[in-house]
Each structure stands twice: as C-alpha cells, then as structure tokens.
C-alpha cells in the first residue's frame with residue numbers, strides 16, 4: 547500500500563486555484579454524471595478535497611469520498627468521507643453501484659493501477675460502471691511538461707475500458723493565478739508560457755465491474 551504524495555495537502559490555496567481553473571466548463575463532471583447511475587451510491591476514489599463528489603451528489607445519488615490524506619479532507623462539504631487507500635478499500639464486496647476516480651491514484655504511468663482496479667471490481671456490484679478520468683496529452687497544458695503526463699490508454703483498453711475524449715481547458719481567473727499554478731507545476735517554462743486559457747484533453751475511461 548502506498549499513498550502518492552500530493553501537493554494539495556501542503557498548499558491548499560493552490561489546489562483551490564487548480565480546481566477552479568481545470569475544466570472550468572465542467573465537461574468532465576457532466577460526462578461522469580451521464581455515465582453514473584442516477585440512483586444509489588457511487589464511490590469516489592482519491593477524492594481530493596471533495597470538489598467532484600460534491601457536484602455529483604444529487605437528491606437520488608449519494609457519493610462516498612475516499613481519500614487517504616487527512617489534510618485534503620474538507621469536512622465543510624456535504625458529502626460522506628472515508629479515510630483510506632485505493633489498494634485496500636474498507637468496504638464490503640458489492641457495496642456500491644458505481645465507482646470513479648479523477649486524476650487520482652491511477653494517474654501515473656509509473657504506478658501500477660492493478661491492485662486498485664481489482665478493489666474497484668470487488669466493491670462495485672456486477673455491471674456497475676467503473677469510470678477513470680485522466681489526461682490524454684497532446685494539448686497546450688501537457689506540452690508545458692518535459693514528462694509524458696498522459697494516461698496509459700493501452701492499459702485501460704486491454705482491460706475492456708472504452709475511452710471517451712473530452713476537449714476542455716484550464717481557464718484561470720487572472721494571470722497571477724495562472725503564473726503561480728503553472729510555476730508550481732512546470733517551473734520556469736510554466737512562468738514563460740503562462741496564459742489565461744490552455745487547451746486540455748481528458749480521457750474518460752469507461753468500464754464495468756466484473757463483480758468480486
């Protein structure tokens with residue numbers, strides 16, 4: 547078991563800027579909403595500060611937000627929090643109708659998502675949707691990095707996940723916020739190429755639980 551260190555615990559204000567700018571159009575949340583059951587309970591794995599879980603909670607759909615880092619958890623959000631890790635979910639078999647993860651745990655090419663994925667199959671009822679959101683690359687945001695920030699689409703395809711491409715943007719309030727966040731992510735390159743709006747290609751990988 548391992549928790550991927552995440553800057554949001556130490557720099558909550560920067561994470562607020564990130565969440566406000568990233569996919570400002572809300573296209574990713576709209577696509578998740580469309581692919582989740584309208585009733586029952588969904589699990590958000592690596593929920594961060596609960597930004598997405600709060601927006602996907604409806605009158606008929608509950609979302610349980612699972613997050614390992616205590617300092618990411620925002621108790622002021624009206625969602626249910628559970629502290630835990632993707633590889634060892636503290637839930638019984640088939641206890642959810644669906645699960646999703648946005649830029650969490652599975653986001654690294656250098657990380658093996660298999661143990662976490664096995665847990666998703668276990669805790670989501672058979673045929674319930676499993677939805678994984680990650681970068682697709684080849685956009686203005688990702689090209690600021692020297693590293694490959696894109697998801698391993700082959701990994702997901704081989705496991706029966708279809709990929710829905712979503713063309714969205716990072717859109718900042720002002721250049722102060724743009725420069726601060728892009729500097730944190732990309733150093734001097736981020737400062738020099740900071741812009742109010744950057745294209746951002748996202749993949750929604752859509753699979754189904756095989757049951758435990």
Ligand SMILES: C[S@@+](CC[C@H](N)C(=O)[O-])C[C@H]1O[C@@H](n2cnc3c(N)ncnc32)[C@H](O)[C@@H]1O
Pocket residue numbers: 548549550551552554565591592593594595597598612613614615618630631632633647648649650651
């Ligand atoms: C890039 S953030 C994304 C947060 C949130 N899903 C969002 O879209 O705003 C990654 C999150 O995954 C969490 N994380 C790291 N290791 C994890 C693990 N092993 N299991 C579950 N979550 C993990 C981090 O603490 C962090 O909150």
